[in-house]
Amino acid sequence: xxxxxxxxxxxxxxxxxxxxxxxxxxxxxxxxxxxxxxxxxxxxxxxxxxxxxxxxxxxxxxxxxxxxxxxxxxxxxxxxxxxxxxxxxxxxxxxxxxxxxxxxxxxxxxxxxxxxxxxxxxxxxxxxxxxxxxxxxxxxxxxxxxxxxxxxxxxxxxxxxxxxxxxxxxxxxxxxxxxxxxxxxxxxxxxxxxxxxxxxxxxxxxxxxxxxxxxxxxxxxxxxxxxxxxxxxxxxxxxxxxxxxxxxxxxx
Amino acid sequence: xxxxxxxxxxxxxxxxxxxxxxxxxxxxxxxxxxxxxxxxxxxxxxxxxxxxxxxxxxxxxxxxxxxxxxxxxxxxxxxxxxxxxxxxxxxxxxxxxxxxxxxxxxxxxxxxxxxxxxxxxxxxxxxxxxxxxxxxxxxxxxxxxxxxxxxxxxxxxxxxxxxxxxxxxxxxxxxxxxxxxxxxxxxxxxxxxxxxxxxxxxxxxxxxxxxxxxxxxxxxxxxxxxxxxxxxxxxxxxxxxxxxxxxxxxxx
Numbered sequence: 001x002x003x004x005x006x007x008x009x010x011x012x013x014x015x016x017x018x019x020x021x022x023x024x025x026x027x028x029x030x031x032x033x034x035x036x037x038x039x040x041x042x043x044x045x046x047x048x049x050x051x052x053x054x055x056x057x058x059x060x061x062x063x064x065x066x067x068x069x070x071x072x073x074x075x076x077x078x079x080x081x082x083x084x085x086x087x088x089x090x091x092x093x094x095x096x097x098x099x100x101x102x103x104x105x106x107x108x109x110x111x112x113x114x115x116x117x118x119x120x121x122x123x124x125x126x127x128x129x130x131x132x133x134x135x136x137x138x139x140x141x142x143x144x145x146x147x148x149x150x151x152x153x154x155x156x157x158x159x160x161x162x163x164x165x166x167x168x169x170x171x172x173x174x175x176x177x178x179x180x181x182x183x184x185x186x187x188x189x190x191x192x193x194x195x196x197x198x199x200x201x202x203x204x205x206x207x208x209x210x211x212x213x214x215x216x217x218x219x220x221x222x223x224x225x226x227x228x229x230x231x232x233x234x235x236x237x238x239x240x241x242x243x244x245x246x247x248x249x250x251x252x
Numbered sequence: 253x254x255x256x257x258x259x260x261x262x263x264x265x266x267x268x269x270x271x272x273x274x275x276x277x278x279x280x281x282x283x284x285x286x287x288x289x290x291x292x293x294x295x296x297x298x299x300x301x302x303x304x305x306x307x308x309x310x311x312x313x314x315x316x317x318x319x320x321x322x323x324x325x326x327x328x329x330x331x332x333x334x335x336x337x338x339x340x341x342x343x344x345x346x347x348x349x350x351x352x353x354x355x356x357x358x359x360x361x362x363x364x365x366x367x368x369x370x371x372x373x374x375x376x377x378x379x380x381x382x383x384x385x386x387x388x389x390x391x392x393x394x395x396x397x398x399x400x401x402x403x404x405x406x407x408x409x410x411x412x413x414x415x416x417x418x419x420x421x422x423x424x425x426x427x428x429x430x431x432x433x434x435x436x437x438x439x440x441x442x443x444x445x446x447x448x449x450x451x452x453x454x455x456x457x458x459x460x461x462x463x464x465x466x467x468x469x470x471x472x473x474x475x476x477x478x479x480x481x482x483x484x485x486x487x488x489x490x491x492x493x494x495x496x497x498x499x500x501x502x503x504x
Contacts, residue, residue: 017457020294020298021294021426022283022284022289023461025281029300030277030278033274037274043272046266046299047298047299047300048281048297050296077439081450116444118442121443187329189368189370190370198332207269207303210329210405222275
């Protein structure tokens, strides 16, 4: 993987009726976001679309024009509802056919005489695409232009992502620090002071992420940025502010 | 909740940097999809966008023009990074201010003299919106036009969703049947026959959802449709096909 001094962005495109009906709970978005982020590729948008070619084509064309990369998941299996490869060919305006490299991989995997029509369908790859290796179950993903097309099954997607990332260019990594005020300190107690710190530190972004459990509300304050000194300075300001708020509560 | 004979569609708009960085794993998409689906509201698209007003405005305007409803989650707390209410006001071209109904709810919840600047921020509601009650932590969501704006914390979002659904119109519910061929039957063995059944049964959609575990691949075949007779007929065809494939495997 090479690195670039520019910001490198990406979108995730999840393809599948099963996510939109809630039947399958997505496990790929969070994994791709973390893994790409650690490689200096910032996820800026996610879309989930149904298994319908016009929807896939419209989404991938909108996203690939806007971000450095697009990671898609789902719809590259052997059944009639797996239409991602055809939709990608349509989106890029290229032909699609059985790819000899993919056919060879599947033939070796399944053994002689076992390359059924369904299995062969997984060798359909848009013209001009590079294959992305699948060490779990052989049938490859692919990269066409700036779009990386991966399986939906998480164990397979994760290996494809690792392989694809080797070939991509990452930017400066986002540095993250977390300040945890602890139970009993809700974010509304910190909001005004935190907003002032955020305004005074434009080189970082500061988020407040509440959770609600048996002990009531608590929040985590997350400082993100590309420059170590700026992130460290903002973290110190946030930590000092939290201590001041706690001290004033003990006094009250 | 009223019902309509027309198809009722919706999108989910998840707002939050924490989802895009992978720091927080979304738990709302699957819940909304299942709950809305059970109420006859079909989720057709999901988008996740960062805590940036132009991104939120563009996404909500694209989605509200296209679907019957939009369910948004996240960004309605008390801190500086909670900008959803302001973004919704911008998207709809209306003003936003402290809403007297919301102020009264928060004043009653926190008690006299406890309505800090941060807490009061949660009473900012776009003009013309209806409130959505929050029985967990008081600060309300709201509905403006066809957009239902909810918290990001799952326990709170779930109660807001239940309350909002009471006021919406649901369509015909999608009926779902699942045929599970069991371990050892991968989807490529079923693909050709399944595709033929799908083509012969245009009133239903048929999906094949593989999973990969210690026992290798298996798949679940899911038949969905709005008409009971069509769904039952397709289910019977799929089940019979699976038995034929199993019988031919035992012979081989």
